[in-house]
Amino acid sequence: MSKASLELGGGNWAAKDTKLLGYAVGDTSGKYLPREFTFSRGADIGATRVNKDGLVEKFRENQFTYSNDFRSSLHWGHAGLAAYYGPESNPSGVPDDEQGYDGSGDVSFLLSTTNTLENPTSVHQFNTTTPNIAAVQTFSIYAKALGYKWLVIRTNTGTMDTYFDLENGEVGTEGSAVIEAKMVPAGNGWYRCSVTVNNSATVTSVAFGISNGDNSYNFAASRDEGGTNRGGIYVMHAQWDRGLVAAEYLESGSTTGKAGVLDNLPRIDYTSGSAQLLMEPSRTNELPHSEYFTRQTYWQLNSAGTRTDNVAVSPEGVKNAMSLKSVGSEYNILRSAPVSLDTSTEYVFSFYAKNVDATNAHYRVYNTDASGDVVGSTSYISQLSTTEWKRIEVSFTTNATDTNYSVYFASGNLGGEILLWGAQLEKGSYATSYIPTHGASDTRTSEGIPTAGAGVVDMSSFFQGDDFTLVAHFAENPVLSRDSSQGGIRLSDGDNQVGGFRIYRNSASAKLHVLFDPTSGDDFGYIIDGTKVAINRSGDDFKIFVDGSQTQSFTNVNFDSGLDDLKIWGDGSTIKITKLKLFDEALSDGDMVTETS
Numbered sequence: 001m002s003k004a005s006l007e008l009g010g011g012n013w014a015a016k017d018t019k020l021l022g023y024a025v026g027d028t029s030g031k032y033l034p035r036e037f038t039f040s041r042g043a044d045i046g047a048t049r050v051n052k053d054g055l056v057e058k059f060r061e062n063q064f065t066y067s068n069d070f071r072s073s074l075h076w077g078h079a080g081l082a083a084y085y086g087p088e089s090n091p092s093g094v095p096d097d098e099q100g101y102d103g104s105g106d107v108s109f110l111l112s113t114t115n116t117l118e119n120p121t122s123v124h125q126f127n128t129t130t131p132n133i134a135a136v137q138t139f140s141i142y143a144k145a146l147g148y149k150w151l152v153i154r155t156n157t158g159t160m161d162t163y164f165d166l167e168n169g170e171v172g173t174e175g176s177a178v179i180e181a182k183m184v185p186a187g188n189g190w191y192r193c194s195v196t197v198n199n200s201a202t203v204t205s206v207a208f209g210i211s212n213g214d215n216s217y218n219f220a221a222s223r224d225e226g227g228t229n230r231g232g233i234y235v236m237h238a239q240w241d242r243g244l245v246a247a248e249y250l251e252s253g254s255t256t257g258k259a260g261v262l263d264n265l266p267r268i269d270y271t272s273g274s275a276q277l278l279m280e281p282s283r284t285n286e287l288p289h290s291e292y293f294t295r296q297t298y299w300q301l302n303s304a305g306t307r308t309d310n311v312a313v314s315p316e317g318v319k320n321a322m323s324l325k326s327v328g329s330e331y332n333i334l335r336s337a338p339v340s341l342d343t344s345t346e347y348v349f350s351f352y353a354k355n356v357d358a359t360n361a362h363y364r365v366y367n368t369d370a371s372g373d374v375v376g377s378t379s380y381i382s383q384l385s386t387t388e389w390k391r392i393e394v395s396f397t398t399n400a401t402d403t404n405y406s407v408y409f410a411s412g413n414l415g416g417e418i419l420l421w422g423a424q425l426e427k428g429s430y431a432t433s434y435i436p437t438h439g440a441s442d443t444r445t446s447e448g449i450p451t452a453g454a455g456v457v458d459m460s461s462f463f464q465g466d467d468f469t470l471v472a473h474f475a476e477n478p479v480l481s482r483d484s485s486q487g488g489i490r491l492s493d494g495d496n497q498v499g500g501f502r503i504y505r506n507s508a509s510a511k512l513h514v515l516f517d518p519t520s521g522d523d524f525g526y527i528i529d530g531t532k533v534a535i536n537r538s539g540d541d542f543k544i545f546v547d548g549s550q551t552q553s554f555t556n557v558n559f560d561s562g563l564d565d566l567k568i569w570g571d572g573s574t575i576k577i578t579k580l581k582l583f584d585e586a587l588s589d590g591d592m593v594t595e596t597s
């Protein structure tokens with residue numbers, strides 16, 4: 001069997017920037033050359049994937065710019081008479097060889113003041129022109145004492161103001177909007193100080209500053225009022241994260257620092273344990289807080305149980321999972337605030353859970369318009385594990401009149417405890433990948449190869465498309481969603497699908513469907529009951545092999561020559577491809593068996 005003209009996946013999925021990378025055989029060299037598919041998802045912070053380590057990976061962003069360059073000429077304003085010094089411009093009396101927490105000697109910065117007692121405040125302030133802090137956010141910075149020990153992280157509203165003792169490693173007074181404040185030792189006197197808040201007030205600035213004491217805005221005077229030995233605090237690596245934790249530091253410059261599931265990056269997903277290309281329809285997580293379960297406005301604890309944020313490592317791999325523990329002999333119920341849903345419509349409620357020591361647990365959906373009718377109810381304690389996280393799904397259909405619904409968790413009785421993370425409520429008949437929310441519902445956009453021109457790969461230089469074989473392996477069948485929109489794989493002559501064929505989900509059978517579109521005559525199709533498919537063309541004859549056996553053949557089909565445009569697209573559907581190959585020949589029956597076994 002000769003080399004494939006194009007290969008994608010098969011344990012070797014690759015993505016770079018906004019491109020999905022395949023490999024094609026060169027005409028004369030016989031060597032594989034990279035082939036790029038332009039991918040489209042837009043600027044989407046709601047998309048996640050399961051990475052090769054088995055962790056749910058999000059889009060991450062340090063929303064500060066110039067995260068380690070605090071000069072006022074850039075994006076950091078200096079309120080009061082606070083002075084900035086970098087290692088290249090240290091004043092007399094300030095050490096110029098201080099090592100950062102990461103061992104670097106050229107990235108630490110000094111937050112300091114002048115040697116006067118008249119300045120009422122001393123802050124090193126970043127002004128946000130378009131703030132978005134009416135949600136769960138975490139602000140952090142690495143800091144070390146230099147004569148003065150009190151660091152304050154604050155906003156103009158005062159509700160976030162939190163104080164950190166850099167000599168003793170203790171958090172002082174916390175602001176009223178603070179969910180959690182932490183000091184994590186980073187070595188050699190450095191600490192990473194972070195404040196997680198849910199601030200609904202209008203915030204116009206975030207500040208890192210020096211104070212002369214706990215819960216005090218007063219000026220931090222110089223150690224030597226008459227001399228040049230000025231006191232201050234070393235700082236470096238400021239970060240502004242969405243969510244409940246300070247994530248791994250991301251450097252930023254004139255633009256924010258980004259990592260994880262980036263805009264337009266194809267999602268190579270490992271949910272099944274092996275790599276697959278995941279494309280999904282647009283979905284909305286209707287729950288405004290998918291991780292912050294102690295937010296009383298949105299998640300109400302209707303009994304004497306306890307709930308505690310950030311007590312365990314979640315499926316994301318960071319310590320942001322919540323504990324729900326019952327007290328006494330009754331179920332302790334954690335219920336979401338009512339969410340407005342469409343009537344007579346399919347929805348699915350999903351979440352990640354892990355059992356600690358509960359003997360029973362229930363997860364339900366209530367119709368809050370009609371005296372609490374249960375529209376989806378299941379006891380799932382038998383599905384939970386004490387050693388690994390499980391994603392649980394509860395499907396339900398809203399009734400014809402009511403619109404408000406709540407989802408709830410009930411922990412086990414007699415002190416039983418469960419862990420929760422990543423709640424999602426979405427319209428549809430099945431759960432899609434997790435969409436994190438931190439204060440408002442969020443929508444993940446539809447994705448796939450663009451529908452016109454720019455996403456269709458012209459294979460004409462490598463592949464003539466007269467006699468050919470297309471091999472496609474899917475993670476499951478049906479591989480596409482039960483939604484009405486149809487995505488899939490298409491091979492054509494580039495002229496509006498004329499003379500080609502496509503593999504997609506048949507809405508009637510809920511299985512894969514090969515649809516042939518001859519240049520003359522009616523379209524016709526064939527239902528595929530399997531996950532490994534090969535279609536070959538020899539002259540005007542076609543054969544279809546599925547899971548190791550020939551299942552269908554067609555003769556005298558009037559097709560164009562030169563079917564050399566290949567397209568993969570989502571278009572509102574879920575598709576999971578593990579392998580795709582395109583051969584510039586009709587493979588033998590034996591090779592077709594091999595390719596689909």
